Amino acid sequence: MYDKDPLNAMEAVTAAQWLAFAPLAFQATAVMRDRGVLAALSETGKPVGRTIEEVAQATSLSVYAARVLLEAGLGLHIVWRQEGRYFLGRLGRFLLDDEMTRVNFDFTRDVCYQAAAHLDESLMQGRPAGLKELGPWPTLYEGLSVMPEPALSSWHAFDHFYSDGAFPVMCERLAAAPPRKLLDIGCNTGKWAQMCLQRLPQLEVGLVDLQPQLHRARARLEAAGVAQRAHPHPMDLLDPLLALPRGYDLVWMSQFLDCFSEDQVVHILRKAGECLEPGGRLWVLELFWDRQRFEAAAFSLQQTSLYFSCVANGNSQMYDSSVFLGLVQRAGLEISSLTDGVGGYHTLLECRVAS
Missing domain, CATH: 1.10.10.10 (Winged helix-like DNA-binding domain superfamily/Winged helix DNA-binding domain)
Known part of the structure; x- marks a missing residue:
């Protein structure tokens, strides 16, 4: 189009x-x-x-x-x-x-609107210059659990609206060939981990994220009565000295790698590949604007990239799939399967370490 x-x-x-x-x-x-x-x-x-x-x-x-x-x-x-x-x-x-329209509208108004006035500065400097409208953090992720309202609620409603459509589909797919141990990288509030632990009673899940997000995920899993099978691993994935924990036979990342620049995506994917057990699986669930069925969905993702520019971190975006697939290859991984339309909008990349 x-x-x-x-x-x-x-x-x-x-x-x-x-x-x-x-x-x-x-x-x-x-x-x-x-x-x-x-x-x-x-x-x-x-x-x-x-x-x-x-x-x-x-x-x-x-x-x-x-x-x-x-x-x-x-x-x-x-x-x-x-x-x-x-x-x-x-x-x-x-x-x-329409719920999707409401969620998108509130996200733009409460999270992005004032910050958008700093878009030029953000693009010129490669940093989220508009984030100061919400708080004093270097990136949004440090302040994700303490953002002021209504931005906090609107951000989570926006994030969860899209993942909520894909997670049940993916959980059923996972149940068809369940792993023994799953590593959830970028676990955020623990919503995916909770669904998997409740659906698969023999599963153990490792949680990787910054400490504030792990606190929230832990609280959710405790309330659901499944925290005993969840193991937190607090870490900054961009730290070159830190490695991901081993012993997991499936590594999962959902709506996560769009939060990073191209070089950072390659860095994280390499870490993920290095921690895989022999024969292990790496599943990446992402939204690509060029793989949408409808123009409105592509438009929404293209404009969401500007949120990353001026609010989130200043250097990431909702990727064109051709760019992202090149990053997977740079990381030394091969794509064994690619499935579009998961939950309506997502693409699942099933990856393995290149032979």
Whole structure:
């Protein structure tokens, strides 16, 4: 879909104006959703035509506020108007009811919006210059467990929304040929580890992450009653002097390597390959923008790369698969199997040490 210019001149000039006013349009949309304007146009799930005055009364907004929001919504095709009455459009319905849209919207507003003003500085300096809008850490990962609200909740909702679709599928795949011991690199909150431990009662799981994330993962696993089969390994994977623990016959990384630069990805994959038992498996679950079925999914991942630039760490991204597969090869690994569409959006790379 990217091998030619898709816009004619009129479409291009219209799109240019949408971009020129995008920050105002984004905020207006957030207010319409959060102040009940969209809901006021949809009672019992059906579109309801209302005048500006009726919307103002239903939302406790002033007539002026309701008018400027609804007129902005006309231009954005969120609402449409007939004989002085406003109706919720299809776009407005997705903004109001679609969980993926809500998660993406909240993530952009609460985590990325203010930081995005520092994108130029971030790209020029190769560091997340916008992160200072959330906290004083060198990268987001040091502050992941202590970010202020609502950024903390919105970040985790964004991260979990996509993994939640893939994890059950992957857990069933794992159960078809279960390992004895699994090493979960970048375990984060322990959600994957919990699912695997509950599904496979003979499994032991090693947890690799920074110490604050391991504390949270441990608390989750204790609450689930499976912590006795989980073994934490706190470490900074970028430390060249530290090696991953051995004795695991499957190494797992999910939505993890996109958090690192190309050279760092190669470094981590080499470590993972070195810790594998003979005949061991390495599974990498990632989101690649060029392997999506729908343009909206590719667009979302392309824009998420800018979050890594100005918020997360300044040097990683959601990768084009051709770039990422080259990194796997540089790390001395071979891909034995590649499966797209896991959970709708993910790609599973099943790797082994190159012979």
